[in-house]
Amino acid sequence: MLDHVMATIEAQDPRVVEMFLNVGCMFGHIDLLQELFKAKPDVAQSVSRCAFALNDAVRHGRVEVVHFLLERVIEDTKMIDVFHQNDQSGLTVLGAAIMTGRPKMLKILLSAYPGDINKAVGNSPPPIKLAAQGQHYECCKVLQESGRLDPLCNPVFEALTVLSSVLLADYRGFRHLMVGESIGKACVMKVLGHMVGGKPKHLGRRESENFVKIVRFLVGKWE
Numbered sequence: 177m178l179d180h181v182m183a184t185i186e187a188q189d190p191r192v193v194e195m196f197l198n199v200g201c202m203f204g205h206i207d208l209l210q211e212l213f214k215a216k217p218d219v220a221q222s223v224s225r226c227a228f229a230l231n232d233a234v235r236h237g238r239v240e241v242v243h244f245l246l247e248r249v250i251e252d253t254k255m256i257d258v259f260h261q262n263d264q265s266g267l268t269v270l271g272a273a274i275m276t277g278r279p280k281m282l283k284i285l286l287s288a289y290p291g292d293i294n295k296a297v298g299n300s301p302p303p304i305k306l307a308a309q310g311q312h313y314e315c316c317k318v319l320q321e322s323g324r325l326d327p328l329c330n331p332v333f334e335a336l337t338v339l340s341s342v343l344l345a346d347y348r349g350f351r352h353l354m355v356g357e358s359i360g361k362a363c364v365m366k367v368l369g370h371m372v373g374g375k376p377k378h379l380g381r382r383e384s385e386n387f388v389k390i391v392r393f394l395v396g397k398w399e
Contacts, residue, residue: 187298193219194228201232206244213249220249227261227269234281235271247287259289260298271300276306279314286322294318294329302331308339313349343390344383350390 184323193216200209209229212219219225226249233241250258258267267275270289273282282303286293293303300306307315316339319325325332343350379387 181269193225194210196227197229198232198290201238201241202228202236204233204236204238205240206240207243209244209249210388220251220258221254222252222259223257225256226254228263230269231263231272232266233271234278234285235276237278237281239281239284242284255288256290259285259291266299268298268300270297270303271306274303274312274315275310277310277312277315279312279318280319282315283322286318286324293322293324294326294332296331302335302345304332305335305338306344308342311339311342311349313352344379344386347386351393388390 193212195221196212198340199205212387227247229251230245233245248286262268263272270282270285270293273285291297291298296302301309304316304319306312307319327333338351
């Protein structure tokens with residue numbers, strides 16, 4: 177039935193496929209998506225359309241749709257290309273999950289992403305750097321706990337430097353992030369030493385007090 181309806185509408189407006197994808201992914205209508213992919217199997221062959229659909233589902237928190245797309249629609253051979261595709265705002269699927277503050281969604285996506293999360297994903301910065309710059313502590317924690325971060329990788333070091341600078345003004349945020357941390361002690365101390373040792377005069381009173389708290393916390397955690 178849907179294939180007949182779509183053929184009729186598509187004759188008037190070829191953008192109907194995007195419309196069906198958009199509605200299905202935004203509002204979680206898996207039944208509509210199933211009919212769409214059945215009526216138009218070529219849609220699943222399009223990297224850009226799959227990325228468009230996945231990005232929409234991620235941004236609107238549609239977990240069921242994300243599982244459906246990852247497990248039943250997107251072919252393994254196309255997975256890396258879908259993840260590297262940028263949307264209109266310049267974000268990849270991983271970037272969308274991070275910048276909309278969806279750690280659970282990020283965890284699902286990481287389980288399907290076959291690439292190296294220490295490197296740029298498509299034209300988007302490394303995930304840990306995006307999470308640090310956006311102050312998304314929960315997403316930082318998901319990335320850490322994935323066990324796929326290389327503490328010695330430059331983008332990770334840069335991201336931790338940014339994050340540590342932010343957290344000097346938010347000690348509770350730092351403690352929250354460090355619970356169950358998987359980043360090495362040496363790396364964290366190197367970041368703090370680099371940051372404070374490089375610009376000691378730029379620390380205000382509150383930042384200085386928080387730095388002392390952070391160091392005491394780390395000493396207690398790692399002694």
